[in-house]
Amino acid sequence: MFVYGRKAQYHETDQMGVIHHASYVKWMEEARVAFLDALGCGYEEIERQGVVVPVIEIAVSYKKPVRFAESFEVGVRVARYNGRILELGYTIRNRTQGTLCTVASSKHCFLKDGRMVSPKTELPALHAVLTRLSEEEKEDAQ
Amino acid sequence: MFVYGRKAQYHETDQMGVIHHASYVKWMEEARVAFLDALGCGYEEIERQGVVVPVIEIAVSYKKPVRFAESFEVGVRVARYNGRILELGYTIRNRTQGTLCTVASSKHCFLKDGRMVSPKTELPALHAVLTRLSEEEKEDAQ
Amino acid sequence: MFVYGRKAQYHETDQMGVIHHASYVKWMEEARVAFLDALGCGYEEIERQGVVVPVIEIAVSYKKPVRFAESFEVGVRVARYNGRILELGYTIRNRTQGTLCTVASSKHCFLKDGRMVSPKTELPALHAVLTRLSEEEKEDAQ
Amino acid sequence: MFVYGRKAQYHETDQMGVIHHASYVKWMEEARVAFLDALGCGYEEIERQGVVVPVIEIAVSYKKPVRFAESFEVGVRVARYNGRILELGYTIRNRTQGTLCTVASSKHCFLKDGRMVSPKTELPALHAVLTRLSEEEKEDAQ
Secondary structure, eight states, X not given: OEEEEXXXXXXXXXXXXXXXXXXXXXXXXXXXXXXXXXXXXXXXXXXXXXEEOOEXXXXXXXXXXXXXXXXXXXXXEEEEEOSSOEEEEEEEEETTTTEEEEEEEEEEOOEETTXXXXXXXXXXXHHHHHHHHHHHHHHHHO | OEEEEXXXXXXXXXXXXXXXXXXXXXXXXXXXXXXXXXXXXXXXXXXXXXEEOOEEEEEEEEOSOOOTXXXXXXEEEEEEEOSSOEEEEEEEEETTTTEEEEEEEEEEOOEETTEEOOHHHHXXXXXXHHHHHHHHHHHHHO | OEEEEEEOOGGGBOTTSSBOHHHXXXXXXXXXXXXXXXXXXXXXXXXXXXXXXXXXEEXXXXXXXXXXXOEEEEEEEXXXXXXXXXXXXXXXXXXXXXXXXXXXXXXXXXXXXXXXXXXXXXXXXXXXXXXXXXXXXXXXXX | OEEEEEEOOGXXXXXXXXXXXXXXXHHHHHXXXXXXXXXXXXXXXXXXXXXXXOXXXXXXXXXSOOOTTOEEEEEEEEEEEOSSOEEEEEEEEETTTTEEEEEEEEEEOOEETTEEOOXXXXXXXXXXXXXXXHHHHHHHHX
């Protein structure tokens, strides 16, 4: 599993004394961008080819908080990919406390000029790697 | 259904030219806070009594975008309340375009000194109104 | 002076228990957008004509905090306008506490296709009103 | 000079296609926190001792943009420290483009229970290092 990590920032806290719940949605995006980079298909390159990859669904389950100055890591994996819709799974851990903080998922489509497109034709390298990773995921699940 | 609304701000956009998906999570919070106010149980008053109401789950389904300077409204309703866990449902509409943009939900618990507490004893007025609204919701569903 | 206002939101707080200092920079933008709207030159219309108005300088002096659920107002005025550079002045007041919170300024230029342009030719209506307001400001200063 | 750096994130962009100007204020904070860590006086430890270090002034001059996925670095130095007020200077560079993007400063005081305190008595180790760095700064300026 790909892992992205950093320290939680002061501007991400709220007056409850913990990281605000919307910040985790940004952390998922940061991890997703780093994951695509690691796959050799940087998101800025995808946009340069005229394709955007909007979020169409997110689900986040908050279990334990992360606090200012604590280190966290976000594990990202391809949960499902059918050539049209990409679903990613996320596990956020608090490295400082050694706790599992958040389990989450996001769904994405691929748009060009506002219309859904197939990564197979528009982004063949990304399509190949997502296909491979989703098949490995299915095998792991068995 | 309680409705909260305002205009989408420039700082809420991203380079895709639409409101960033994490902003909707903040809009849900803004609507929730206004909803509690309208119920006569302002969130600042809840915190003054030593109780916090963290988010333990969110799910957001993005259907249509909202763009800068467009007006949106967030409808909020009590989807479920069992005296311990509160689940709210949200419907975000783009008033400028007349479209349904986002359907979402959030789950919350009630904590005092880090331990789950019962609103029935800690916040009886809030408990009464949430109980009433969740019962109306069940009747509507029938 | 034009005045924009609303309530401070929970997601704008930090663990110091007050509104985070970066949020005020967003409030200045919200007030600026509302000010341009009130002048009949909405910012979305300016961008539709291919012109962007980036921030080239800000200065903010924080005097008193704003807290969650308190109401604030941002007064905006044209401090200077020379046909190229626009400088706005801001006064943020805490309506709930009746205190002056923040005094600030921002400077802006006008860009089209990445090059500085003159509002006089590109946005004549905006140029006229900014010129008038900056002259009134000079008279007030005397 | 202490240097903090990372990549610019997608959620930090706006529809102008560049990093939103309020994000730089957060980057200054991130760099300041890392700087205090490097000095051996982590900000979370300062708060644990009951002292907060609010921002009382910022000034930011934006020269060149940073875009999504570009790397930036923030240089931080002690510009002035008189035992009561701390002024930091910041230089933000776009590593990807090799450009100077932003020059900025921030001023801070030290509060305990809402009243200004002297770091000399409350945070002697921090006081010593800030005093030394501000004297080095004066010598450099000569």
